[in-house]
Amino acid sequence: MTARPPYNGAHRKLLLAFDVGTTYSGVSYSILTPGQVPEIKSVTRYPAQERVGGDSKIPTIIYYNKDGGVEAVGAEATTENVHEKAEDEGWIKAEWFKLHLRPKTTSTAGITQSLPSLPENKTVVDLFADFLRYLYACTKDYIQGTYANGAGIWTSAESQGYIDFVLSHPNGWGGAQQAQMRTAAIRAGLIPDKSDGHERVHFVTEGEASLHFCIQNGLTTESLKNGDGILIVDAGGGTIDISAYAHTASTTGFSFEEITSPQCHLQGSIFVTSRAHTYLQVLLQGTRFSGDVEHITNCFDKTTKLTFRNPSDSQFIKFGTVRDKDIKLNIRSGQLKVPGVDVADFFEPSISCIVRAIMEQSRASVKVISSIFLVGGFAANDWLFTKLQRGLEQIGFIFCRPDTHVNKAVADGAVSFYLDHFVGTRVSRFTYGVNCGIPHEPRNAEHVQRKSSIYFGCDGRPMISGHFDVILQKDTQISESAEYRSSYIRQSRNQAKLRNISAKIVCYQGSDIPRWSDVNSEMYSTLCHVEADTSDLAMRLELHPGPENREAYYELDFDIALLFGLTELKAQLCWIENGEEKRGPVSIVYEPDTIIHDNAEVKS
Template sequence: MTTRSPYNGPYRKLLLAFDVGTTYSGVSYSILDPGQIPEIKGVTRFPAQGRVGGDSKIPTVVYYNQNGELQAAGAEASDEGVQEKADSGGWTKAEWFKLHLRPKTTSSSGITHSLPALPENKAAIDIFVDFLQYLYACTKIYIQDTHANGVTLWNSVENLGRIEFVLSHPNGWEGAQQAQMRTAAVRAGLIPDTTAGHERVRFVTEGEASLHFCIQSGLMTDDMKKGNGVLIVDAGGGTVDISAYAPSASSRGFSFAETAPPQCHFQGSIFVTSRARTFLQSLLRGSKFSDDVDNITSCFDKTTKLTFRNMSEPQFVRFGSARDKDPKVNIRLGQLRLLGYDPDWLSPARLKHSIDILDSKDLATFFEPSISSIVQAISEQQKCARKPISSVFLVGGFAASDWLFTELKDSLKPMGLTLCRPDSHVGKAVADGAVSFYLDHFVSSRVSKFSYGARCFRVYDPKNKEHVQRSSSAYVGIDGKKHIPNGFEVILDKNTQVSETKEFTKSYFILSSDRSALKRLSIPVLCYRGPGIPKWLDVNPELYSTLCHVEADTTALSMTLTTQKKPNSRQIYYQLDYQVILSFGLTELKAQICWKAKGKEKRGPAIIVYEPDVAIHDIAKAVK
């Protein structure tokens, strides 16, 4: 564990880290008193929670009545009495809603069929708002009840707006998802909708938060101390996040650098359960237990999935009473008997014959796609990481599965990798790590996942083959020059290691015959998700998407522009030269607009506007 310095702020603050997971959620916090060394604490007691302890997390589940009003959340939503009320009152259950916020890219499109439908008239962001409110209310009660002078302590920070938040999210979430989460924090009443209020919310990827947790848990290996890298595998309910880091020299002293683009795969533990459900639906179809699939799946999820560790022995899902039996589908004494391993159980041919399904060895197969995905991702990270990797740390709720751990350990050994998992409460890694991210800030540089840039036009060059190929789209601009549209100017290349202080600048200009049209800029920042060096938007247009718009008020700049004349014409126009400055090295994108006035550089604030998440094909439609 590293030594933490005393907090040097001018006044007391409270830091809250909310880990809203796909299946379970948790809260960690730290009270920041000037001159005192901050400690990381966890909220370990929630309403209706049956088991209280250091690893306390609550189900990410809510119930709404027929009017769309929240009726129960968290552990309360799992209480038997609440479930009876839900059945009798026609309440609607919402779970796994976090995954509905995911980026709408081709890599995530295939999971839609696995997700429960959202309640009628509820968007995912609406449920996220309600759940944030619930976590905040529970945290308030917990701190007031467990700390000396807890009410006074809470009021001293809440009333003065001195509560700051860290919200964690999967590696694959982007700026649009961060913007939605910040909006949810505003709507939930956590922060005011002001610039100062927005700055009270910070974001961290689950991979980076998990790294901080591992460092604070004392998991620094001898190889890491020698400079070798480490892989963090955060296996959660919905996603598996893989991140590569290595010790790095820094002016701050002890720090880590990200050494490969982080990955995010939708192969968390819920998909093991989803595959089990598919199997059970086929197995029990036509039997008297066909209506019990939901209950049996739930029992599998809570018990058998976690305790499974030996594929050569049968496993049992206890779901009913001793009177429940049907030997034809392996049910006796209220238990469903599952066998071991057969990779062909899900093939269409076998699903046609129920007797084959009964004879198949099935349980390990539920895990296989997740395990294969993780091993492949680790292999890719190992190959592209900038420093050798020797250790892999497995954290997250799914890490509690002994089968997952054993299979990964055996698969990684031939790759020269050792796998370990923290002894204490791997499920709280993200929440505790998010607090450490704020306090300790161990990561000093990060790696770009994609290529980022902006649309541009290029002056036509008859000697350039690419220009000649696009001559049919050429046009004469108001400056009298022939231009080729749909160019792509890269601001930041994929797989570039970026320090937090590094700025990326690209020069642009806009031509307009109307000076007033130049009083405000709105520049789309595009993202290219494919291989190679992108140059044109009409090449693989499906691999481009709009990341955001950088907007700035350039009224003062526009008034300084001088008129220019189109050659051989009386038509006048204005040319506004500017630079877009982007900071990619932080956990959240930052932007500025820069220009020159009387030879001196001027910078103006810019805001980043994220559109509602648009599928990756939006650019493809625009260039056709």
């Protein structure tokens, strides 16, 4: 474990890290007292929790009544009396809802069919807000009941706005998902909907949080001695997050850089259960047990899946009583016998996905990767670990699983991310830029084939639309302080139209260097709109004479500056005013992934 310096803030603060998982969720925290070394703790007491004082996770489940009100959450939602009341009163169960927030890409479009639908008249943000509100209340009760002055600590921090939050999310999520999570935090009452409230919410990928967990638990020490890279596999309920890092020279001795673009795959443990469900549907179709498929699947999920170790041994799913029997279906005394090889098949796509991703990361890395650490709730599965260990160690990797609580990796690591901040350099996952117009070149073959895209600017120059101007190329290593910018021009005959600038930042998911938005158009999507108030600048613009007796026009020159080194995208619009660079207040507005084909900007 690395030495952490005392907290040097002026006031006592609370730091809460919420790990909202697909199947299980938890909270870790730290009480930041000036002059004292912060410690990472976990909330280990929740309402209706079976293992009192020893479990840091609760099921990610919410029950709603017919009117949309919350009736039960977490461990409370799994009790027998709640199940009975839910059935009698028609409550709606919401689970696995986290994955409804995922980026909507072509590779994940089909996954919706295997997810439980959201309750009627509820959005995924509504569900996140309700669950965050519950976690917040549980954390409040825990801290107030655990410390001698717990009530005073909480009341003081809450009333003065001295509570910061870290929300973790899969590697594949970006600004749009972070914006929705922040909205959920506002609706949950965690923060006010003001700029200072927004700044109290921080984001970290599950892969980076897991790295911090491994460092704090001393797992990376031996791996760092030879200077090789390490790879973190966070296997959770919904996603598999793969991240690669290497140690860099630092006065602190613990500074890391990301050495290849992280990956995120929808192959977590729920998909093992989903494949078992499909198997059972086919097996029991047309039999008297066909109506029990959901119940049998649930029994598999809670028992057989967790204890599976050997495909040579038959597996048993206990779901009924001694009266439940059908020899032809291999059902005896309420137990369904399933060949071990079939159960192994349920795991195989997830295992193959992890191995394939590890090999891709290893090939793409700028450093040799020698050690792999498996963390996350799914990591506790012995068959997953054994199968991966056998395969990966045969090809030279050192593969291990922490002997500490692997399901706490993200929550604890998220607190460490805030306190220790070990990663200073990250790798861009995509290419980012702006769709704009450029001067038309009559002899340029690419321009000739796009002659239908020619238009004339206010200055009379022939322009061609559809050019993609790259601001940041994919797989670029970027430090937190690095800024990437490009220059543009906005022209208008109406001065008022330049009082506000809204530019679209576009994401390109291909591996090549893009030039035109009509090539591989399916690979482009709108990341966000960057908006800024430029009314003061617009009023000072000079009027330019129009060409050939056309109307005069105004021209605004500006730069779009992007900072991608942080875990949350930052953007600014910059311009020169009276010889000095000015930066306006900027708002970033995210929207669902769509293909964009507009030409608001002209390349400077």
